[in-house]
Amino acid sequence: MSKKIVVAMSGGVDSSYTANLLQSRGYEVIGVYMKFHPREEYHQKNIANIQKVAKHLGIEYHVLDRTKEFQERVYQPFVDSYVAGLTPNPCAMCNRVMKFTELIEFADELGVDNVATGHYAKTDGQFIYEATDKSKDQSYFLFNLKKEFLPRIIFPLGDWYKENVKKEAMKILLLKSIAEQKESSEICFVETNYIDVLKEHTEVEMPGEVVDTHGKVIGEHKGYMHYTIGKRKGFRLFKAHQPHYVLDIIPHKNRIVVGTKEQLEKRQIVLRGLNMFLDQKEFDCYIKIRYRTHKVPCHVKIDGSVASVTLKEPVYGVAKGQAGVFYDEEKVLGGGWIV
Ligand SMILES: Nc1ncnc2c1ncn2[C@@H]1O[C@H](COP(=O)(O)OP(=O)(O)OP(=O)(O)O)[C@@H](O)[C@H]1O
Incomplete structure (x- = not known):
């Protein structure tokens, strides 16, 4: 009897090809798509792709609505972090508290041991490793996975170059259109940029003071959420200076502190x-x-x-x-x- 595996399918080329690879290695693949954010149009497009792949491979697939959980565990903390003057990393957070947790729980419900994703990374069950394709490596975003999950995870694309995944997918008639589609943006719930997301929840455009490390006002900015530490553009200094970088963000005063490259060190x-x-x-x-x-x-x-x-x-x-x-x-x- 073939071994079952639950594959997280996003409708993109990587996870579609992952499902294909695992099936060719003898696994009985069960696909799962998770709705994280409430953009229904986006989901319908992805689900249509998954349907195609599932038909081509003759596999079952499931759609899980996890919008409420995502809102609580990833989206709201993302907004709150910017409001608190931080620069959040929602993908690393999501991988722990949403994507892999939900994937493993779903596999448990089905009584299946192994799960797979189309991430570019490797694991030996104890550690995570960088992918062979360094330009696509996603190990950084996976550091926060629960240790006990690792023995159950397979990353079939860990030793693949993205270029070759695309090439091979193009040869499969039903995957061709998926392989040709534009790559998804880095953060799935951000359609344009993070500022547009924040604007739906909070006041972002609120000019404030730019100060030096002594607290002296030396310029003006657009609103502290526009900045991240190390940024050197997008604020105005009253006098010409050598390049200045954001050193700190003080949300309760709507101030940013700037200084020289040496001060950023x-x-x-x-x-x-x-x-x-x-x-x-x-x-x-x-x-x-x-x-x-x-x-x-x-x-x-x-x-x-x-x-x-x-x-x-x-x-x-x-x-x-x-x-x-x-x-x-x-x-x-x-x-x-x-x-
Ligand atoms: N909404 C989702 N539902 C289920 N699995 C998902 C979803 N989004 C992403 N994944 C899984 O996480 C992996 C990495 O996600 P990421 O957003 O980095 O996708 P990607 O590199 O664009 O890959 P793909 O080409 O498969 O979309 C995907 O390959 C897939 O296995």
Whole structure:
């Protein structure tokens, strides 16, 4: 009897091809689509794609409405984070509290052990690793997965290049149109940009003061939620200066603090809400403090759910609310949220 697997299908090429690959490896695939946000048109388009793939593969698929849970666990915290002057990472949050939790729970209901997604990452059941295709690697967003989930997860695209996934999908008549469609935006519930999302819930356009590190008013900004630490555009300084960067955001005063590149430099970072795959409490490794950035060597000391990180090279633009993810070469050791 073939082994069953639940595949998270988004209607995109990656998860469609994942389902195809797993079936060709002998799995009995059960597809599942989850509605996270309330954009029904978006869902209908995706579900139509999944229907096509399911028909082509002769598999069953399910649609789960998780809009209420998503609103509570991901969407509202995303809005609240910006209001609090942070730069949230909703995808890393969603992977833990929504996507994989719901996927595993659904698999449990069906009595199925394994689940799969079309993420570009690898796992050996104990750790997560970077994907072979470094330009598509999503391991950073997966640092927060519950450790006990890992033995049940398969990432079939971990050793694939996206280019080849597309090429192979194009050869399958029913996947061709899916392979040709435009790639989805980075955050599924953001249609245009995050500011438009925030505007539906809170006042975003509220000009305020730009101050230097001594609190002296030196310019004007559009509203603190427009900025993230390290940003150097979009605010106005009264006098011409050398380039200035956002150093801090003070939400209750609607102020941003700016300074020079040297002032932006950080050698120490604190992470909270840790999620560790490694049990050690003190170690040397590398840290990634944003998705699209290189890893920096560091020393880590863990006390409870807090990590004190000493960087061996300076970094610029450490934004509160973003994920700090520890790596040993390609292996993800864990991570936490920058405070
Ligand atoms: N709404 C959803 N329902 C079920 N699974 C999903 C959903 N959105 C994403 N996934 C799963 O998470 C994986 C990674 O999601 P991401 O949003 O990064 O998609 P992607 O890289 O654009 O992949 P795809 O081409 O499959 O859309 C997808 O490949 C899929 O397995």
